[in-house]
C-alpha cells in the first residue's frame with residue numbers, strides 16, 4: 001500500500017491557499033474552487049490526496065462537460081494554455097505550497113492529471129517527514 005500524500009495547493013495568481021480545512025475528503029483538507037458549467041455555477045471540493053481525484057460539488061456535473069475552475073479568493077480562472085493530451089480540453093493548474101505544480105483536465109470524467117515537482121527529492125522527503133512510517 002502506497003503512502004497517502006495530501007497535496008497543499010495555492011492559487012497561481014494570488015498565491016493564497018486553496019485548502020479548505022473544514023471540508024475533509026479521505027481525512028485530508030480538500031481543495032476548494034469555484035466552478036462554472038454552461039448551465040450553472042457553484043463550488044467544488046477536490047480530494048487533495050495525490051492520485052485520488054474524488055470530488056464533491058454542489059451543482060450537477062454531467063460526464064464529459066468541460067468545467068471552468070476559478071480561485072474562490074481572487075476569482076481568476078485557473079485554466080492554462082495547455083490542452084489535455086487525451087481529450088483536448090483546457091488543463092487546470094495549481095501551484096504546490098512546496099514548489100512545483102499540479103495540473104488536471106477540466107473535462108469531468110477525464111482521468112488525465114499529473115504533478116510536476118520542481119524538486120522531486122525535496123518534495124518527497126517532506127512527504128516522508130509528514131506521512132512516513
Ligand SMILES: [Zn+2]
Nearest residue numbers: 011014071074
Ligand atoms: Zn487566487
Ligand SMILES: [Zn+2]
Nearest residue numbers: 084087105110
Ligand atoms: Zn482530458
